[in-house]
Amino acid sequence: MWGETQVPNERLRAVMATGGWTYATLAEKVEVDPKSVERWVNLNRTPRRSTAILAAETLGEDVHALWPALRQARPARAVSPELVALYDQRADIPVSTFVEMLTQARERIDVLVYAAVFLHEAYPRLNDLLRERAAQGCAVRVAVGDADSPNVQQRGQEEKFGHGIESRCRLALLHYRPLIGTPGVEVRTHGTTLYNSLYRADDQVMVNAHVWGVNAYGAPVWHLRRHGEGGMFDTYAQSFDAVWATATPVQGV
Structure with a gap:
């Protein structure tokens, strides 16, 4: 996980509310625990990149708009899976x-x-x-x-x-x-x-x-x-x- 703050993710909260998404329904869609989604919203936690991308696609929103921290450069891998x-x-x-x-x-x-x-x-x-x-x-x-x-x-x-x-x-x-x-x-x-x-x-x-x-x-x-x-x-x-x-x-x- 990336870093967290105590400031809620209001952008994510608004997008979920507009689309009628609950913690449970979004969690089911992206295959995580509802408590994880709750932490994304209330504690402004940033999920793993792959999960964040899936969640953003599900919500019809830009992933970087929801989680700006993902704009940071990813750490280099010792070996690429490709x-x-x-x-x-x-x-x-x-x-x-x-x-x-x-x-x-x-x-x-x-x-x-x-x-x-x-x-x-x-x-x-x-x-x-x-x-x-x-x-x-x-x-x-x-x-x-x-x-x-x-x-x-x-x-x-x-x-x-x-x-x-x-x-x-x-x-x-x-x-x-x-x-x-x-x-x-x-x-x-x-x-x-x-x-x-x-x-x-x-x-x-x-x-x-x-x-x-x-x-x-x-x-x-x-x-x-x-x-x-x-x-x-x-x-x-x-x-x-x-x-x-x-x-x-x-x-x-």
């Missing part, structure tokens, strides 16, 4: 780990990279896998870097690979081009400054960090699994959507 694994560098991860994750996808596969040609090189059946998933109703979206984009070219300079990254982007597009026209599969090119490469399969995502001067294979990767709304997984999923909206569809030959 974190499945943390790898020192992408090269430590067997390609089979990526393949297994993609194979398990039933609704969505999203890939956001500059090139990531390692997938096709280590697993030549990648396109077949994506076709199979799409045929089973899985929406597949792949965004690779636009070799002519200044941001992509700048990344090449940072990696000290020069024009190598541009060549890898073109090679990645060649790998994915046979998928153009496949129902359920979309391929686009993007010219964004990419802070992370993303490999998503339903509620799992591999996030390959981009580190200045380091090739992606030498940078860390965190494997996340979605745990409720508004977490790290959703942050990266929204990031993908934002880039996707600016990307250019690849046309067939």
